[in-house]
Amino acid sequence: MKLVEKHIKFLATLMVIVLFTTLVGCSKKSKTIKIATKPMSEQFILGEMLKLLIEDNTDLKVEITKGVGGGTSNIHPAIIKGDFDLYPEYTGTAWSFVLKEKEIPDDKTLYKKLNEKYEKEYNLSWVGLYGFNNTYGLVVRKDIAEKYNIKTYSDLAAYSKDLTFGAEYDFYERDDGFKDLCNKYGLSFKKSVDLDIGLKYKAINAKEIDVMNIFTTDGKIETSDVVVLEDDKNFYQTYSCGTVVRNDVIKDHPELKKALMKMENIITEKEMISLNNKVESEGQDEKTVAKEFLKAKGLLK
Template sequence: MSEQIASAWRLLPEYLSAHIVLSAAALGAGLLIALPLAVLAARRPAFAWPLLSFASLVQTIPGLALLALFYPLLLALSALSGRWFGVTFPALGFLPALLALTLYALLPILRNGVTGLTGVDKAAVEAAKGVGMTPMQSLWRVEAPLAAPVVMAGVRTAAVWTIGAATLATPIGQTSLGNYIFSGLQTENWVFVLFGCAASAVLAFIVDQALGLVETGTALRDARRIVAGVAALLVGTGLAVTGLARPNAASYVVGAKNFSEQYILAELFAERLQAEGANVRQKQGLGSAIAWRALVSDEIDVYVDYSGTLWANVMGRTDVPPRDVMLAELTQWMKEKRGVTVLGSLGFENAYAMLMRRARAKELNIRSLEDLSGKAGNLALGADIEFLDRPEWAALQKAYGLAFRDKRSFNPTFMYRALSSGEVDVISGFSSDGRIIADDLLALEDPRHAIPSYDAVILLAPKRADDALLQRALKPLVGAISVDLMRAANLSVDRDNDKSTPLAAARALESQIRK
């Protein structure tokens, strides 16, 4: 527990700075856009309805979806702009997060802006005209100061929303306090999840108090409060910017998808790169397709992917060649078509595997899928929710003609429980899953190679193809991690009691490799 808290604290400066800079930029951009629109809508009621409707509509899009939508949008825009103007921009990370959060911040500012401005005492507005103010003078000298308290209340709401929603920027490759939450959810590290939630809540609370000071300052016409509140916000943002500015130069970025094994391997890579004297940052919790895109566009320098996944999803192949052939073809294709270097396989697979309790398999004398095929009629299959619709299942049936007595779908946790309790006899799992050790399971062999191989391979970004430091640090890992080692490491992070952090698991794994 205390080890996990300590490791959470170590990550705080980086995550918090990134979170603050992102939120501040989004809130600032939201203000710049929403305030003029609020003035327009207050002056011309015909604009108010469509503007407010649009902002409300944006608000109904789930935050995560809104952030995710900006990735393909920016990807397309970047391609267009690259073709027309020769300028491309990143579709991952800060930019899409900023755009989505800015949209999110619009509604409260816009709504309170319109309410505040239209709610200004009509007599004061008439007097402003009557004494000879131009519309701009009336806005700045009379309407804006009188509407300010209501507008500020909207800004406070927007700030709290933005800080909360910024935690959702993690899956699109933008570091934030959400890194705690997403990695914690995946590894069932509730300390991390709570830490991320608490940090984001405390940040939101502090910002809300500072803005509250500004709000009461505008209401009481007390310049000291306004100055104090604004100064606090600027100092905080300034500190965050300087905090972020430091580690950037010439550092390596290690990517990780969103499950335990990936977190452990990313930590392992980072430790090794640091041992070589490199400056390392991690981008964790990336979606599968996003991690690949980020590598190809040099936004991350290295990550681990699986041969079967790349074979089907990136190369678009449907055939299932033997393991060695697939790896060789993949390596060549990656280099030629995408400039990506496949440094080598780590030595284990994370493939779909049919699992049985060891004792039960022994009792039935089953070691491979061939053994299983004759006996399946008396057995029940438990599968995860998507497996029965996947090509792997079709391939298995074709190769071995597996006709089970019963087939049931579970979410992964319950699937393993159903196997332990004997409710089902065989399940579809993953070959590097730690529970294979914990529950003493047997992964059935696949002599006919029906299931594509999913070798864990190290991928290097195009610009790092000949990077000596990366080679020096990571080449020794090729072929060094057996599936048993990986299962043990995964188990140490995934188990319910005496959990390790991914970093601790990576260090334990490192010491095993050196033996």
């Protein structure tokens, strides 16, 4: 009889353990989704958009770690470890910096291979691209562009000998920087100036320089008298932005993928410039900017 009682007690204890383990497992699946963003306004805005869409379309909660120092170099190892669940990333950065690939195929092929390699090597997926390309670029003062009908980098070459170029120090040192750009397009400027990155737009608006390098979704493009030129020989790599997410998180929360896909092709370069400008120049809160944009697109309930 005592043996039977012991057996019953053992089974009861075992059932409690199993039930507890099940409940713990369920609690893990209902955990907060952790988003990381790089230290730039654009990423802050995108992080808020992702948070709003996830919380509006699922029962999940979201925690954002804003402005992770070092950007990809620190976020990528952290997401593999499980410290973060997802983050906005750029295809060019993933291809050249993370995977260290040298050959750059066309955008469609690159994105397909990027997905395959991220899946195989890191157990990560790319879920949707937002629609804009934040790559390197050139602008010329609007008055000069209109005077000489300059629309492309090749157009610029014919008049570069009379123009002053400005850029931060790093641009003159990079492999895909000033020297290679000039060689590709036959550019030969009258003068080149080394400027602090935060003073470039001030310099071109004050007509201290005529041409300068940019990121193609810089907020200040909207409020400056400049024309973004077409990279007609495709010198610069494409940096399309999209969401990188851990596969185990998607497996645990399949509803998450549907929410993330609402970001697919919703933002143009012009719209991203405007959103960045609202935060950087107008001082608006990135959460408010993100919410108003998603509402205008009909993406929030």
